[in-house]
Amino acid sequence: MKLPKRTENALDKLYTAFHKGDLIPDCHAHCAVGNICDNTTAWQHLTEHHGSGKLSYVGIVHQRLGRKFFGFSPVELLQIEQEFLSGCGHSLPLYYLSRNDQLNQDDLFAGLTKVVAYLCQLENISNVMDCSLLFDYKPETSQAEEILQEA
Structure with a gap:
């Protein structure tokens, strides 16, 4: 499947960060968006709190200017950052008291899974991590559908 360039670039950066151990949820330069933005922290000024979905004044200006x-x-x-942090098990927005210093690779992978699902949703394409297509499998129970939708 051919992915849009922005999604392909984002996935490449996240894949590399995950495997190099450079994916750190509570660090603005090494979280999901920090890695997508080439490990810069300028994006943090788009919001007042890490993990908040609310734009700051600066974020509103940039959003309105397109x-x-x-x-x-x-x-x-x-x-994207909210999906990643919540997938890792953090409460949002991220405050120093809500940090989870016991994160492991499974937690990071769960966060990345949510990011990939969101990126695919943004592009209006099927989830590239959904392996049910490979096995030609369609869940029969509503519980299985809920699990797939959460991923």
């Missing part, structure tokens, strides 16, 4: 950062609007970047 600015894109690495192909994503400010609202999209904040949503």
